[in-house]
Amino acid sequence: MALLHFHIPDSIPRVVMLAVTMPALCATMWIQDAHSQASQEADPSRIEDQLIEREVPSRKPTADDLSLGIAGAGTDDINVPPFILSGVTVEGATAFSGEEIAATYASLLATQIGSTELESIAGRITALYRDAGYVLSRAILPPQDVTTGIIRIQIIEGYVSHVTTDGTVPEYAIKGYASRITAERPLTLTTLERNMLLINDMPGVSLKDAVLSEDEAVQGAHTLALEIGLDRIGGSFFVDNRGSAEVGPVQAGTSVELRNTIGFGDAVSVAGFTVPSEPRELKLIRIGYTTPIGSSGLQMSVSGTASWIDAGGTLDAVGDESNLKAVSASLAYPIVRARESNLWLNTSLDVRSAEERTDFGTVFDEDLVVLRGSISGMVADDWGGRSYVTFRASKGIRLMNAAKRGDLLLSRVDADPQAATLTVDVSRYQQLVDDLLSVTLAGRAQRATDALVSSEEFSLGGARFGRGFEYGELTGDDGIAGSIEFTIAPDIELAWVSSPQIYAFYDTGAVWNRNVVFGDARQSLSSAGAGIRLTFADDFNAGFELAKPLDRDSSRTNTDEWQALFFLSGQL
Incomplete structure (x- = not known):
């Protein structure tokens, strides 16, 4: 003093x-x-x-409360006779090089494999994508003849084509955040989480639910439906000694x-x-x-x-x-x-x-x-x-x-x-x-x-x-x-x-x-x-x-x- x-x-x-x-x-x-x-x-x-x-902190949902509704990475059941794997053809991959994808199944080349190993190859490639944050992407095995020893893997690189709301907030209010989600193809969890949480950060806005649904007509395309709560006025008080x-x-x-x-x-x-x-x-x-x-x-x-x-x-x-x-x-x-x-x-x-x-x-x-x-x-x-x-x-x-x-x-x-x-x-x-x-x-x-x-x-x-x-x-x-x-x-x-x-x-x-x-x-x-x-x-x-x-x-x-x-x- x-x-x-x-x-x-x-x-x-x-x-x-x-x-x-x-x-x-x-x-x-x-x-x-x-x-x-x-x-x-x-x-x-x-x-x-x-x-x-x-001062009293906001009671808005925390990051843990926000569910992204992301589906699992499962593959369809496959039933083929045993065969010698001589090669793999990968279609639709842009996020990883052929060498990066080949590393997931290289140990199985020139070995006898069956249905279990085929599912494993698709699962490994899917895991490669998911571990890198591409949560909507997956590898599938389309119908094919495996007697030649060469299999075909199709990569579906997932993205969000549309973001919809329940009408609680005007479309322009979330347009910037939604455009960042739809612009990234394939979509990463980092981009999806960031923009959903930024929407939730806006004063008075609470993101109550988020549902991802895949388009049946277009492979890899998803619609993100958001349920949003809106409070235009809020307040708080405290008393202590x-x-x-x-x-x-x-x-x-x-x-x-x-x-x-x-x-x-x-x-x-x-x-x-x-x-x-x-x-x-x-x-x-x-x-x-x-x-x-x-x-x-x-x-x-x-x-x-x-x-x-x-x-x-x-x-x-x-x-x-x-x-x-x-x-x-x-x-x-x-x-x-x-x-x-x-x-x-x-x-x-x-x-x-x-x-x-x-x-x-x-x-x-x-x-x-x-x-x-x-x-x-x-x-x-x-x-x-x-x-x-x-x-x-x-x-x-x-x-x-x-x-x-x-x-x-x-x-x-x-x-x-x-x-x-x-x-x-x-x-x-x-x-x-x-x-x-x-x-x-x-x-x-x-x-x-x-x-x-x-x-x-x-x-x-x-x-x-x-x-x-x-x-x-x-x-x-x-x-x-x-x-x-x-x-x-x-x-x-x-x-x-x-x-x-x-x-x-x-x-x-x-x-x-x-x-x-x-x-x-x-x-x-x-x-x-x-x-x-x-x-x-x-x-x-x-x-x-x-x-x-x-x-x-x-x-x-x-x-x-x-x-x-x-x-x-x-x-x-």
């Missing part, structure tokens, strides 16, 4: 100067101490990120999304957050707009945020108030979009103006422009697990009168607003006993090139790392954190209640600060606890958690005692 700044003319005698400045300096020290003990939630630079972390005495502790948020407003596939969202019992402590509003650019999966988003905080708790005595104004523009593109793997590229430009003041003066007044980029990946494997990783880089830039190092009213005196950071997030979800028992491992690390302004610091505490502590319990230029959670999900259905989860967790983390004069450059925390999560009527969720700080007192209670936490959330 930046020091308060006073200018004393040289003409004032030293005794008078001390008499004037000592009370103010004492007040400054008291305010800084209060800030070190009070919640970082009173910092307007961080409040938006904390609230976004708790992870706030602090300064801003909370109970906080609530709600959002409304209007879809297909200017063009199909776009969305306008409005979100608001507050403290229900003391709305003056927090008022935040965010307006956003998202739209696809073309049909390749590229998305553009813009948003604007404004917040006002009139802190309570220990900061109320000094009249601590703060505000934030921020705008952001971003582009996101799916390099890979599939059911079992995804890779997203994202870039954004954030412009923020944050100010905090008390009855004694301005604590900080900071304008930032930050360029960000990230790449996020997910891979599902055959061991019943999913792995996630995200690399994020950010760099402050000098545009539009952005703050610079040495400015008097930075959120941290020693900070470099143009510093760069690299952050890595990893997590692993692993089933241990079917769907009954699972474990989730997660980690995060950050490295900075220099001391950071408050909004860019690595933070511990809150719903992810440091659950026994409030948001921003510890912050630093560099940091590392990890957590482990075991979850039991009994297969029981109760009236209005489904998908109960009982879990236990442990988390820990540490931060490092540069240029530390007082205190330790390294600080750490850890906590453990257990809880239960419930789903009601598929759309509403509730949870109760007991969490205990293990190695330091929590700023929420100023003790290391157990804390009772709850949340309610839902989709509307």
